[in-house]
Structure formats: structure tokens, C-alpha cells
Amino acid sequence: MTVNRTYLSVDLGASSGRVVAGHLDDGRMVTEVIHRFDNVPVAVREGGREVLHWNVLRLYEGILTGVRLAARRRNVVSLGIDTWAVDYGLLDADGALLGNPVHYRDSRTDGVAAEVFTHLPAEMLYERTGLQYQPFNTIFQLAAAAGSAQLATARRLLLLPDLLGYWLTGVAVAEATNASTTGLLDVAARGWSAEILLALRGALGMDLGPLLPPVVEPGTQIGTVDVAGLPEVPLVAVGSHDTASAVVGVPGDGDFAYISCGTWSLVGIELAEPVLSEASRDGNFTNELGVDGSVRYLRNVMGLWLLQECVREWAEAGEEIDLAELLAQSEEVTALRCVVDVDDSAFLAPGGMPERLAQAAAEAGEPVPRTRAEMVRAILDSLALAYRRALRAASDLAEREISVIHLVGGGSRNELLCRLTAEATGLPVIAGPVESTALGNLLVQARSLGDLGEGVDLTGLHRLALASAHQELTRYEPRGGRADWDAAEARLR
Missing domain, CATH: 3.30.420.40 (ATPase, nucleotide binding domain)
Structure with missing residues (x-):
């Protein structure tokens, strides 16, 4: 039996990933976990020390497996991806990944924030970005990578959900909710901060502007999935920060x-x-x-x-x-x-x-x-x-x-x-609900495709979440x- 109009949520957490299917039934989103897989980081020796990496290819394989399983018995109409924040992958001029993304718990950012603050005062950064200080924020990870061969070679920087979406569609974007965790985004303008980028170029010699893709808001249909064996459906930018x-x-x-x-x-x-x-x-x-x-x-x-x-x-x-x-x-x-x-x-x-x-x-x-x-x-x-x-x-x-x-x-x-x-x-x-992240992901997809009717705002999405999860x-x-x-x-x- 095929369920009509199924949306797929790819939800990656720090310890596991899942592909969750959802369909609308009498004003509520009915969900089912299709596939779960582990997320196990790997330490690799680089430059005289062990560096902790995400096994991003293994995660991508888990996504493909889950989507294929869902498509066998469901009418899949869209896909959305969310992950944790701050971590990124770098692509070369051919669009190839330059090494596995580094894990935010890696020690490479130890002491880096203090150096950055000598050039970009913490007060100024907060006024522009509104971002909580965390030693692993993307801006500090990039400062730790300043002068590296990898960063010098890079032609595109993609946060984790955007990287996975790029592999599925060939379209490179930066979804706004995840981009706001980088320390590079102007929180009021909801776009990259030219002031911060200019200061980083002058202080640390990092010209990050050309690496950053355009920012898109949740609900944007990024492109069409173009991978052999997967349904050709729109990839919707959801709240990609989980x-x-x-x-x-x-x-x-x-x-x-x-x-x-x-x-x-x-x-x-x-x-x-x-x-x-x-x-x-x-x-x-x-x-x-x-x-x-x-x-x-x-x-x-x-x-x-x-x-x-x-x-x-x-x-x-x-x-x-x-x-x-x-x-x-x-x-x-x-x-x-x-x-x-x-x-x-x-x-x-x-x-x-x-x-x-x-x-x-x-x-x-x-x-x-x-x-x-x-x-x-x-x-x-x-x-x-x-x-x-x-x-x-x-x-x-x-x-x-x-x-x-x-x-x-x-x-x-x-x-x-x-x-x-x-x-x-x-x-x-x-x-x-336990699967609140997947539920929110699926609701944004359904609204983007016009399946929730007219005029459903954020309050309406919360009410749909209540209707969907009230029994649990x-x-x-x-x-x-x-x-x-x-x-x-x-x-x-």
C-alpha cells in the first residue's frame, strides 16, 4: 500500500541520524522512523596530533539508504535536512570535498577566541551577530584554520546540512538558521556581515566572502534531488539547524x-x-x-x-x-x-x-x-x-x-x-514529542509545497505540532x- 504525499525528514544529531517519513492525515502530521544509523566521529593523525572528524560520507550513505527504503513503498514528494550547527566542509574549484569536516569538540580552537577578540572585539561581534560565545563557533574554527593549505585551496564553504544538500542537488546555499550560528551573519539583516568579513580579511588574511553561498530562508525549495535511485523531488530548506x-x-x-x-x-x-x-x-x-x-x-x-x-x-x-x-x-x-x-x-x-x-x-x-x-x-x-x-x-x-x-x-x-x-x-x-525536530522539519516542507492551505504562520505550525503529538x-x-x-x-x- 502506498501512502499519498510523503515528506522525508533527514535529522542528524551528534550521536545518530534518522530518516523520518511524514504524511498529513485529518489535520495532523503522522510520522514514522524509516531508518536509523549511528554517527561515530573518527580521530585521524594530522600534523603531529589527532584531529577529530565527522565521518560525513558514512552519514551520507545512511541518508541514501533511508530515502531509498522510504521510496520503495511511499509516494515521496519532498525532502528536508537538519543537523547540528557550526561545522562545515570546504570544496575545491571542482566541487570536491577537501577532507572530512572537523568535529566541533576537536581541540584546534583552544585559545583561538582570545586572538580573534584582539581584532574583532567581543562587544562588536555580539552587536552584529547576537551569537553566544562558544569556543567552537564557526568563526573560531576558521581562525584556527587560517593559513592552512586546505583553506587556501577552498572555493566554497558549506555548513553540514548545506553540504549534504549540495551532494543531493548540486545547488550550494546557506540556510539562514544554521548560518546564524557561524559568527559571520548579521542577525538583524539575516545575511552575511560585510563588516565582519572585512575585519577578518584585514586581521587574519582570510577572504571568506567568495567562499560563502547565498543565504536562503526556511521554506525555500533549493533544487531537485538528482541522485541515481532516489526520487526526483524538491529539497526544501527547513530549519536546518536541528x-x-x-x-x-x-x-x-x-x-x-x-x-x-x-x-x-x-x-x-x-x-x-x-x-x-x-x-x-x-x-x-x-x-x-x-x-x-x-x-x-x-x-x-x-x-x-x-x-x-x-x-x-x-x-x-x-x-x-x-x-x-x-x-x-x-x-x-x-x-x-x-x-x-x-x-x-x-x-x-x-x-x-x-x-x-x-x-x-x-x-x-x-x-x-x-x-x-x-x-x-x-x-x-x-x-x-x-x-x-x-x-x-x-x-x-x-x-x-x-x-x-x-x-x-x-x-x-x-x-x-x-x-x-x-x-x-x-x-x-x-x-x-521525542521526534520534535523531525516534526518541525516535515511541517515546514508540507507548508512549502502548499499542502497546509493558506495563511499558516508559525503559530499555526505550533498548533499543528500539538495536534500531531498530543497523545504522546x-x-x-x-x-x-x-x-x-x-x-x-x-x-x-
């Missing part, structure tokens, strides 16, 4: 905040205009572009990366790990016994996470977790505390009330984390006082 698609897939209305929780947690609110104040920069908030001219005002929080790394290390050491059982055991641990700053850069790199968490606790004067359950509880308590801090700051800086939190993505399955977030913030938490949503009400959370926050200060 968080941008995840926010479209939030089933909310009114004064809601969102937490898109996976390897990273993106914690923020949806605005019509950027917040570019010095207080906002000092709070390390980012103004990333969203769908329909919106701004995703948020802060990156380290997310479930800490838990994922601990579980991986325990498993590699030969220990039997049942995550559900481990979470149940952690519920019995004394609440807020140990909290750490999950956003400490000490937690950014892979490897040795349990030891680094124990060291951070000791240095902060916190009780050091001795068991796996204590370690997990420390991570989840600390995450909920980080969410509380981020949401309070976002509300204050944007002068926006928050009445409910929507926690979407893989973390919405973690009942303890959802409950702790409600307790920490004093706000109800609505968990789900769980509501967590805050309970108990916040005095213990106040005390834990004071300890962290």
Missing part, C-alpha cells in the same frame, strides 16, 4: 519556553526581534535565527552529553549498564546532594567523564559521587539547576513572562529529568518548595 526545526515542532502556544534536550540542551524562548544588550552578552545568550523571521533566544547547556559519556565509559569498561534501572536507583539518592556547573568547559571533550565530574565536585567543595547512581543523580540535578538559571535569565533579559516549559527531544523520555525541571523552575513541564505528551506539575534549589544555586555561585 534546534530551529525542534522549536517549530514544539506543541505550544502563548508564553512558553522550550528545552530541546539531547546531547546538548538548548534552553530558551521564541522572539520576534533579537536581544543585543550588553547584559544579554554578559549572560552568554544567543540570538539564532528561526523560521518565519523569528529569533531563537537561548542558551546552550551541556545537556545529556555528560550522562551519555559516563554510560559509554562504564560500558567500555565491561560493566553491565541498564539505564532504566540506573535512573530508578538515582531517584533514591538524596536530592541535590551534589551539584556542579554542567557548562564548565572541562566537560566539553570526550573521555574520562566520571573522573572529571568527581574532580569538579571536589573542587567545588561538593560531596563526591561514589556510586553510579550518585553520579547520575548529580548530573540530572545539575542539569535541572542549569535549566532554571537559563530560563530565569531569558525571562529577565527579554522581558518576557514564561508560563509553561516544553521539553522536547530525546530527553523528554527521562521522567526524572522532567520532574526535576518542574521542581527547579516552579513551572509545569510538558514533555514531548506528559505533563509534570511543580511540587514542593524551591528553598532547596535556591540553596543549591547559592552553593554553585
Whole structure:
């Protein structure tokens, strides 16, 4: 049986990828995961050290497999791609990729930001880009690559979703939501900043302007898929930064905040205009572009990366790990016994996470977790505390009330984390959908093809997300006082 008019979402996360099919049925988007595949980075020795790369050809193979599987039994009418942000590939004059893209967790950007800030003051960069400082932002990755043979040879720079789209269609563009994470985009003009590009050329000798493709907005039909064995359908520019698609897939209305929780947690609110104040920069908030001219005002929080790394290390050491059982055991641990700053850069790199968490606790004067359950509880308590801090700051800086939190993505399955977030913030938490990113991706495609009717704006997309996901949503009400959370926050200060 063939399902009519199927849209395909390619959603790549930091640890896995998936191809998700969607079709409209009675005013809702019905989704099905067609194919999942791992995303495993590879370290390669270059110039005397190991450099961490994305295995982008393996990811592309996973995409092709998923699209072919879907096309065998569905009437595929469009395709959209979203991935994580900041990382890029370089193409030569023939359009060939100049090496696998470097992973944002690679150490090549260590200390680079300080050098860039001597030429482009942090205040000026924030005024133009509205971008949260992260040591791996694209601008710092490019500064780290200044003078390299690869960058000198390059004739085109494409962010990851745009690179994959180029391989599918032959058309090179920069989708706006992902481009806004580079540190090269003027957030108000929603286009490349001539001022920043000129300053980089003068200070670091990098003439990046000719490398950058035209910026397109979500909903643009980029080109037609032109790969043997794949359906010849339009590739639609969705919110190609996965968080941008995840926010479209939030089933909310009114004064809601969102937490898109996976390897990273993106914690923020949806605005019509950027917040570019010095207080906002000092709070390390980012103004990333969203769908329909919106701004995703948020802060990156380290997310479930800490838990994922601990579980991986325990498993590699030969220990039997049942995550559900481990979470149940952690519920019995004394609440807020140990909290750490999950956003400490000490937690950014892979490897040795349990030891680094124990060291951070000791240095902060916190009780050091001795068991796996204590370690997990420390991570989840600390995450909920980080969410509380981020949401309070976002509300204050944007002068926006928050009445409910929507926690979407893989973390919405973690009942303890959802409950702790409600307790920490004093706000109800609505968990789900798990596949919010794919849902937002699919809804933008359907609207681009005219299948949602006339006049469906961003609020309408949120309502469609609610209609599509209402059966999998769980509501967590805050309970108990916040005095213990106040005390834990004071300890962290």
C-alpha cells in the first residue's frame, strides 16, 4: 500500500541520524522512523596530533539508504535536512570535498577566541551577530584554520546540512538558521556581515566572502534531488539547524519556553526581534535565527552529553549498564546532594567523564559521587539547576513572562529529568514529542509545497505540532518548595 504525499525528514544529531517519513492525515502530521544509523566521529593523525572528524560520507550513505527504503513503498514528494550547527566542509574549484569536516569538540580552537577578540572585539561581534560565545563557533574554527593549505585551496564553504544538500542537488546555499550560528551573519539583516568579513580579511588574511553561498530562508525549495535511485523531488530548506526545526515542532502556544534536550540542551524562548544588550552578552545568550523571521533566544547547556559519556565509559569498561534501572536507583539518592556547573568547559571533550565530574565536585567543595547512581543523580540535578538559571535569565533579559516549559527531544523520555525541571523552575513541564525536530522539519516542507492551505504562520505550525503529538505528551506539575534549589544555586555561585 502506498501512502499519498510523503515528506522525508533527514535529522542528524551528534550521536545518530534518522530518516523520518511524514504524511498529513485529518489535520495532523503522522510520522514514522524509516531508518536509523549511528554517527561515530573518527580521530585521524594530522600534523603531529589527532584531529577529530565527522565521518560525513558514512552519514551520507545512511541518508541514501533511508530515502531509498522510504521510496520503495511511499509516494515521496519532498525532502528536508537538519543537523547540528557550526561545522562545515570546504570544496575545491571542482566541487570536491577537501577532507572530512572537523568535529566541533576537536581541540584546534583552544585559545583561538582570545586572538580573534584582539581584532574583532567581543562587544562588536555580539552587536552584529547576537551569537553566544562558544569556543567552537564557526568563526573560531576558521581562525584556527587560517593559513592552512586546505583553506587556501577552498572555493566554497558549506555548513553540514548545506553540504549534504549540495551532494543531493548540486545547488550550494546557506540556510539562514544554521548560518546564524557561524559568527559571520548579521542577525538583524539575516545575511552575511560585510563588516565582519572585512575585519577578518584585514586581521587574519582570510577572504571568506567568495567562499560563502547565498543565504536562503526556511521554506525555500533549493533544487531537485538528482541522485541515481532516489526520487526526483524538491529539497526544501527547513530549519536546518536541528534546534530551529525542534522549536517549530514544539506543541505550544502563548508564553512558553522550550528545552530541546539531547546531547546538548538548548534552553530558551521564541522572539520576534533579537536581544543585543550588553547584559544579554554578559549572560552568554544567543540570538539564532528561526523560521518565519523569528529569533531563537537561548542558551546552550551541556545537556545529556555528560550522562551519555559516563554510560559509554562504564560500558567500555565491561560493566553491565541498564539505564532504566540506573535512573530508578538515582531517584533514591538524596536530592541535590551534589551539584556542579554542567557548562564548565572541562566537560566539553570526550573521555574520562566520571573522573572529571568527581574532580569538579571536589573542587567545588561538593560531596563526591561514589556510586553510579550518585553520579547520575548529580548530573540530572545539575542539569535541572542549569535549566532554571537559563530560563530565569531569558525571562529577565527579554522581558518576557514564561508560563509553561516544553521539553522536547530525546530527553523528554527521562521522567526524572522532567520532574526535576518542574521542581527547579516552579513551572509545569510538558514533555514531548521525542521526534520534535523531525516534526518541525516535515511541517515546514508540507507548508512549502502548499499542502497546509493558506495563511499558516508559525503559530499555526505550533498548533499543528500539538495536534500531531498530543497523545504522546506528559505533563509534570511543580511540587514542593524551591528553598532547596535556591540553596543549591547559592552553593554553585
